[in-house]
Amino acid sequence: MATATRLYVTDDLGPGMPVEARADQAHYLRNVLRFKGGEVVHLFNGRDGEWRARVDALGKGRARFVVEEKRRDQRTSPDLWLLYAPIKRARHDFLIEKAVELGVSRLLPVLTGRTQVERVKEERLQANLIEAAEQCERLDIPALEAPLALDARLDGWPSNRRLILCAEAGAAPPIGEALAAARATPDPARPAWAVLTGPEGGFSDAELETLRHLPFVLPVGLGPRILRAETAAMTALAVWQSVLGDGGMRPPDRVE
Template identity: 50%
Template structure:
């Protein structure tokens, strides 16, 4: 059977017992059928990945004992996703796939034509954690608090934003990204598109550039994942051997 891989919050160091997070004891004992002494892999986003063993396992509670570092911590490219919240299943799917693609942070932005007005950040963080455990990345993407688009732009740090434009002439995303390096951000609007006043506000921001995402109209979740794949392929860690 495969070795379970778990995200933990505690520091990882040789011989320092680590408490499992809520639910992980049940997962190890009841789902994976593991017991005390069995191997696990641990990561916390700061200290790399560690080989460890289960020290104690009692119902939903477990302690884990790091024994040796298997991979050092490495920083991923600062590629961000700004996304108008989608309906629950689609939003969770995007968070899962964006995590697998190595996105550094996910920023829900509330828009005039959006169909969802609130975001369950804790649920999305749990989805991201599970995806990170499965895809072997060494950190978790940050799930930013949902903000109105205008507030999000006012608080933005100036990182270039590539606006996926479903209509109108614009250079392709690949053309815009060629020769550039992170930090970079991709902005995907709601299924109904941005309202005219939102597009005007975006056009006034010097950090925002419109990009085309191909010759076909894409669903928002497809546009987000396809755009992130292009960013990773051309400016991210897909270029690393």
């Protein structure tokens, strides 16, 4: 509430520096927010923290800011990847937005046997990522990878990362217990984490069988209800942040 408009920019940020807005940002400031020039905005670029800046020049499809003062130091989100099977448009947009809000660092679409949606509009998803980051006061934008077959993604799996498999079938400990145990007894060889959720139709039995036998996979259960793909992802991310992530931190500017 009542905080300044936050915008993601790619230019460097430092005292007195001029920064060019993207054309869509200029349009937004001029035509939606009805800015005239001189207004305060907050800028971040994923590297230099968050800065107070002022609208210096505002024209049709162009805006320039002058950076004034640093408000917050750069902070990176927890190192948490989300591997997910792409789903239909509205739910995909939703999943992306929620994954940003829930603090993922990297989004990796994977194509499984039952994945219905193989093409991903990267430009639109990228715009969603940025908008969600601006809105939730993150200081970084998660990376979005190109879609890759699940097998290929697993073949090149990094040796330092565990993969939480949201398994709706077969035996699996509850996610809360599994992550609390991992917090109590960390695996020094695999300090980093990722979450994997399937497509609307779920993983095939063969996929689940393969996944279960990989040394870096941790199958977990998400309770008795059959969750939609995006709900499973959000649930796993929310519980992970609560148990192993930054759930203990508070929002900036809102706590005395």
